[in-house]
Amino acid sequence: MVEEFKKHGIDILNVYFCPHSPEENCDCRKPKIGMILQSQKDFEIDLINSWLIGDKITDIETAVNANISNNILISQKKDYPELLNIANNLLDTINIIKK
Template identity: 65%
Template sequence: MSNLTKKIIFLDRDGVINYDHGYVGEIEKFEFIDGVFEACNHFSKLGYEIIVITNQSGIGRGYYSEEDFINLTNWMKDEFKKNGINILKVYYCPHSPDKDCECRKPKIGMITQAINDFNIDLEKSWLIGDKISDIQTAVNANIKNTILIKEDKKIASFTANSLFHTINIIKKQGK
């Protein structure tokens, strides 16, 4: 494989990057989970780039607008930049669950779009989420390296209490 292929850490947002207070669509309600920046800096030092994939049914349900979400996302990315971290891209599904779209996790539309946009090596990439549907997305997309935050190890490769606690799981490997 080419050295130009990207190793990606796919991160869910709510429950992994920020506390999931339910339908977080405004900056005022967004609260970073402790250790997020340290973990992401660690991933960067290991040669990973970060992509966020997030279901945002609050848009489809009318709890907040797509513009609200984009403003919040831009603010979030700026906060990462202030901490020396570049978020390669944020993919989101704005649909409510009843729409049966291809982008809502556990379907793989957001992963497929990322693969179309970037030269990604899925063998060396990871997906970290806090719900079984996140891990099922990885399984459906053939991403073998998974970490489930705050749930039982059912189908994930590993579990951790928070993103910060994944530092000891994701190590520089020659695979």
């Protein structure tokens, strides 16, 4: 994934993932915000002005839990009418962010 983005001039600084099972009840498993807090610490991220883009509803729940109000769910399904920002694919997220 990182190499594919790099081909298009996009540098990804780090990739975070949770290696734990749901039963372990860790702080890094979404929708908990452990990975968000770690990335904020690593890169001094301004969460208020950040965007979280995800392909699962737990990604959006994570954004809400971390007070990231700018979020986009990538989904072909329109099962979440309460969400303001739903994109069909990653490319479509650009138009939402530009608004």
